[in-house]
Amino acid sequence: MSTVKLQSPGALAPDSNSHTSSRVVVCRDDEITPGGIDLIGLSEGLALPLVDCTGDIDADWMLCVIDGRLMIRWAHPSDGSGPVCATLGPVGGRRFAGLYRHQPLAKAIGRPVTTVVDATAGLGQDSFLIASYGPRVIAMERSPIIAALLSDGLRRSREQHATTARIVGRIEVQQIDAQLALPLLRPPPDVVYIDPMFPPKRRQSALAKKEIRTLRALVGDDTDAHPLLEIARAVARRRVVVKRPDHAPPLAPNPTVSHKGKLVRYDVYVTKGAAVK
Numbered sequence: 001m002s003t004v005k006l007q008s009p010g011a012l013a014p015d016s017n018s019h020t021s022s023r024v025v026v027c028r029d030d031e032i033t034p035g036g037i038d039l040i041g042l043s044e045g046l047a048l049p050l051v052d053c054t055g056d057i058d059a060d061w062m063l064c065v066i067d068g069r070l071m072i073r074w075a076h077p078s079d080g081s082g083p084v085c086a087t088l089g090p091v092g093g094r095r096f097a098g099l100y101r102h103q104p105l106a107k108a109i110g111r112p113v114t115t116v117v118d119a120t121a122g123l124g125q126d127s128f129l130i131a132s133y134g135p136r137v138i139a140m141e142r143s144p145i146i147a148a149l150l151s152d153g154l155r156r157s158r159e160q161h162a163t164t165a166r167i168v169g170r171i172e173v174q175q176i177d178a179q180l181a182l183p184l185l186r187p188p189p190d191v192v193y194i195d196p197m198f199p200p201k202r203r204q205s206a207l208a209k210k211e212i213r214t215l216r217a218l219v220g221d222d223t224d225a226h227p228l229l230e231i232a233r234a235v236a237r238r239r240v241v242v243k244r245p246d247h248a249p250p251l252a253p254n255p256t257v258s259h260k261g262k263l264v265r266y267d268v269y270v271t272k273g274a275a276v277k
């Protein structure tokens with residue numbers, strides 16, 4: 001059985017930081033729906049075994065189709081962590097993009113902006129928000145498994161409400177390491193957005209969101225966020241925006257300006273003499 005180097009599913013427990021090899025399988029789905037997910041292609045593309053997941057599974061993680069959605073789930077759940085998928089769309093029942101324009105993230109991205117690279121796309125929620133402000137978004141994600149979940153989320157969102165479909169139509173997913181891809185982009189993007197895996201608080205009062213716990217368990221902490229920021233600052237035409245937890249210091253000293261949200265902060269690094277708006 002081929003394996004992918006991942007963190008232990010035990011890392012789903014808060015504050016755990018163990019790095020071990022975990023195995024991921026793709027679950028065979030007998031109900032093939034036309035236009036649905038090509039599980040054979042997925043297992044070949046990700047070099048993961050395609051297995052029957054009805055009995056005991058000799059793996060740690062399963063990629064499976066539930067209600068037409070590609071989801072990842074821990075094969076032996078014991079902490080209540082359910083399956084996770086990428087969901088791109090309006091949050092909190094809001095339907096129209098204009099409602100997001102006064103958010104701290106929108107202020108941090110600035111205007112006018114044509115192209116934004118989301119260099120740490122994850123499950124794409126921030127890519128969706130940024131695309132809702134108007135620019136084209138190149139969503140870079142280096143984990144092939146997370147990128148597959150994100151691509152599936154985009155596919156489903158295109159079939160939703162016309163406004164949602166129009167927004168996700170501006171998002172392009174690239175499964176690639178942004179450190180390698182950013183310097184090669186022509187033309188360079190106006191803005192690079194970076195949301196590295198947050199450093200965990202020493203004591204967490206509540207479990208982190210299910211999606212973030214799963215991402216951390218799958219890909220670990222982004223310990224190379226500093227070099228990514230330096231590359232982004234050399235490439236972005238206008239600015240680099242870094243999302244940080246409110247308790248964390250800036251990734252690099254002296255951001256030009258910071259926009260505070262409820263629990264997070266967006267540190268803006270203006271590049272090459274561009275004016276802050």
Ligand SMILES: C[S@@+](CC[C@H](N)C(=O)[O-])C[C@H]1O[C@@H](n2cnc3c(N)ncnc32)[C@H](O)[C@@H]1O
Nearest residue numbers: 120121122123124125126141142177178195197
């Ligand atoms: C905290 S998550 C981002 C969550 C995302 N903002 C969202 O809204 O879902 C960080 C993600 O960035 C990815 N990542 C980290 N460094 C990267 C790099 N250099 N290139 C591409 N992806 C990267 C990780 O694999 C992980 O999926």
